[in-house]
Amino acid sequence: MTQHGNRTSQTAVNLTKLLVRVENDHDLLCEIIGIFKEEFPRVLQSLQQSVAREDMKNVEATSHALKGMLSELSVTRAAWIASRLEQLARAREMSRLVYTLKLLEAEVEGLLPELDAYSEEAKS
Amino acid sequence: MKVLIADDDTISRRLLEKTLTREGYDVTAVDNGRSALRQLSLPDAPRLALIDWMMPELDGPGVCMGVRKQHDRPYTHIVLVTSRRSKQDIVAGLESGADDYLTKPWDPAELTARLRVGQRILQLEDRLVEARETMRFKATHDHLTSLFNRGVIVDLLARELSRTRRESGCTVVMLGDLDHFKNVNDAYGHIVGDEVLREVARRILGSIRSYDFVGRYGGEEFLIVLNNCDSTQAIVRAEEVRNRIANDPVKTIRGPLSVTMSLGVLASQDWDLRLVEEILGEADSALYQAKAYGRNCVKLAAPTTSADRISS
Numbered sequence: 001m002t003q004h005g006n007r008t009s010q011t012a013v014n015l016t017k018l019l020v021r022v023e024n025d026h027d028l029l030c031e032i033i034g035i036f037k038e039e040f041p042r043v044l045q046s047l048q049q050s051v052a053r054e055d056m057k058n059v060e061a062t063s064h065a066l067k068g069m070l071s072e073l074s075v076t077r078a079a080w081i082a083s084r085l086e087q088l089a090r091a092r093e094m095s096r097l098v099y100t101l102k103l104l105e106a107e108v109e110g111l112l113p114e115l116d117a118y119s120e121e122a123k124s
Numbered sequence: 125m126k127v128l129i130a131d132d133d134t135i136s137r138r139l140l141e142k143t144l145t146r147e148g149y150d151v152t153a154v155d156n157g158r159s160a161l162r163q164l165s166l167p168d169a170p171r172l173a174l175i176d177w178m179m180p181e182l183d184g185p186g187v188c189m190g191v192r193k194q195h196d197r198p199y200t201h202i203v204l205v206t207s208r209r210s211k212q213d214i215v216a217g218l219e220s221g222a223d224d225y226l227t228k229p230w231d232p233a234e235l236t237a238r239l240r241v242g243q244r245i246l247q248l249e250d251r252l253v254e255a256r257e258t259m260r261f262k263a264t265h266d267h268l269t270s271l272f273n274r275g276v277i278v279d280l281l282a283r284e285l286s287r288t289r290r291e292s293g294c295t296v297v298m299l300g301d302l303d304h305f306k307n308v309n310d311a312y313g314h315i316v317g318d319e320v321l322r323e324v325a326r327r328i329l330g331s332i333r334s335y336d337f338v339g340r341y342g343g344e345e346f347l348i349v350l351n352n353c354d355s356t357q358a359i360v361r362a363e364e365v366r367n368r369i370a371n372d373p374v375k376t377i378r379g380p381l382s383v384t385m386s387l388g389v390l391a392s393q394d395w396d397l398r399l400v401e402e403i404l405g406e407a408d409s410a411l412y413q414a415k416a417y418g419r420n421c422v423k424l425a426a427p428t429t430s431a432d433r434i435s436s
Binding site: 021024031032035068071 | 132
């Protein structure tokens with residue numbers, strides 16, 4: 001995992017920051033990627049359903065949870081969008097919520113395969 | 125050192141756990157506020173805590189407030205960990221009882237540095253508590269025998285007397301004085317005299333119950349206060365004290381020395397509504413009788429009537 005510095009501009013994950021967070025512990029990196037892969041789809045789905053139901057309280061809670069998970073993995077842009085969703089839910093701005101959710105969905109589209117690649121590289 | 129992590133985010137919790145374990149901390153991790161408060165309320169609970177702000181059941185500020193309500197515990201240093209960054213949030217977090225604030229995503233080096241600050245504060249607090257306890261002990265105990273000093277034992281007697289009156293119980297007061305103690309000091313010196321006083325104190329403590337009190341009343345005088353004890357038992361208990369002192373010579377640097385004690389004893393049930401000073405005066409009179417009777421004996425104070433007291 002020596003070329004990661006060149007990949008941050010095209011990728012969702014800031015791998016340089018992430019490796020600092022795990023203190024360059026590749027086993028820990030694999031472990032938290034595993035946790036993320038398990039939890040992220042469930043939380044994202046809960047957020048999508050809450051937006052569809054216009055359940056602002058739950059949108060706020062799930063977008064906060066997503067923001068935390070994404071921040072921990074240094075998925076910076078997606079974390080920022082999740083933070084924006086949280087603010088919009090708190091402000092009850094439903095009209096912009098749907099659009100912002102779409103932005104988030106687009107941002108995280110390639111995230112899981114990207115994380116898989118890091119995980120494989122860390123194991124090798 | 126033990127540290128508690130409370131965070132409902134599994135990744136965050138795992139990262140904190142790993143970083144702190146690597147730093148040598150003994151980590152307990154929970155995923156909600158209520159469990160955090162329960163952990164921090166246990167005996168021997170962690171005294172360092174990293175608490176996430178938003179958690180199910182009870183949030184971080186709620187945990188801080190719960191911990192701060194527990195006044196009779198050693199201090200817990202709490203760091204709130206959160207992605208909230210506004211000044212209002214920081215103020216609200218600190219006002220709830222947090223000591224420090226760390227924003228997510230945290231940096232491992234900053235996290236461990238802040239915990240070291242917390243440890244230094246806790247160590248300082250421990251030293252202050254220890255110093256306060258030492259001062260408290262010195263202010264309340266006799267420096268030679270480590271028994272209660274005169275002021276404290278008399279206060280304890282007053283407290284016990286009012287309690288037993290309230291509960292219609294009985295307190296026994298024993299005033300003991302070592303016989304011919306001046307001769308010990310004169311013949312063997314004050315170092316030996318001090319050895320004798322320390323050993324006598326130890327023997328008295330060994331012959332009373334854990335909930336009775338004993339103090340050094342004067343030079344070689346000791347005041348013993350027995351709870352829930354009547355005049356019949358009083359004599360038996362006083363004889364136990366006397367025998368324990370008289371039966372074995374005290375080992376000193378100048379060889380074994382035989383010492384004896386005379387005791388004046390009084391049971392409060394026979395002396396209702398008397399002031400502490402009067403009670404002590406009566407115990408002293410009984411002690412005087414024991415001395416006059418030949419020493420190394422116990423005398424029970426006989427109650428005087430109101431008429432006696434008026435005429436005297």
